[in-house]
Amino acid sequence: MYSKFSFRSFRRVLGRVIVTxxxxxxxxxxxxxxxxxxxxxxxxxxxxxxxxxxxxxCKEGDIVLYQPIKNQKEHVRVPYAPWGTSREIAKILYKVGETFDPVTGRRCFGTKYADEDTINPNVNYEDDRRGYYQDDTSYLMRNQAKKVIEDYKKKDNTEKKGTPV
Incomplete structure (x- = not known):
């Protein structure tokens, strides 16, 4: 029941670059x-x-469209593939590092955010100098948690001062 796809039936095919x-x-x-x-x-x-x-x-991770080589006389031999290649890059759709998440607006590399490892709680991501909007929910949650802890400490200190032991 195995049927091999023929690339001649497709004019342009979408794929991801894994080796350059x-x-x-x-x-x-x-x-x-x-x-x-x-x-x-x-x-x-x-x-x-x-x-x-x-x-x-092309770089590793780019999303590209490829098509058959227009001039079939240019058949390129590849040492790792016995049949050579008869396809060429038609267009690079998405380059690595130049894609943005449509929901958060943050720059991403594949499935990870570009600033995921370097999120600083002291940085205001809403007015970022890099030119794109970043809405980090973990940053907002950390600020809310800090406020709750500070309020709790203030409340705890006032209770200790008011009651003599």
Missing amino acids: RPDKLCKVRVIRMQLDGKLLRYFNKREDVWVLDRELQ
Whole structure:
């Protein structure tokens, strides 16, 4: 029940760059849905494809569109793939580090926020100097917790002063 996808049926394919090499090649991972004949359900199937990057502009983690090479005389041999490659990068859709989370507005690298490791409780993220809005709920929760603790300490100190022992 296994059916191999033919790349000729697709003009442009979306994938993520997982390996880049200095000889104008990069490996792109494509995730496709494949039907399991016994369960009659679709499951993710990963395919890794060598793609020609003419300007060496791709980095690992970029989301790219690739297409067949327009001039078929330019067939590039790849040492790791016995059949070579006949595909090239058409467009870089999302570069690593230049994507923003639409909900919080924070810059992210893949699935992690760029400032996740360096969140400083003393920084006001609403008027950030970097030019984009950051709304950090953990920062707001920390400030609320600090206020509650300070109020509790003030209340505790006033109770101790008012009652002689």
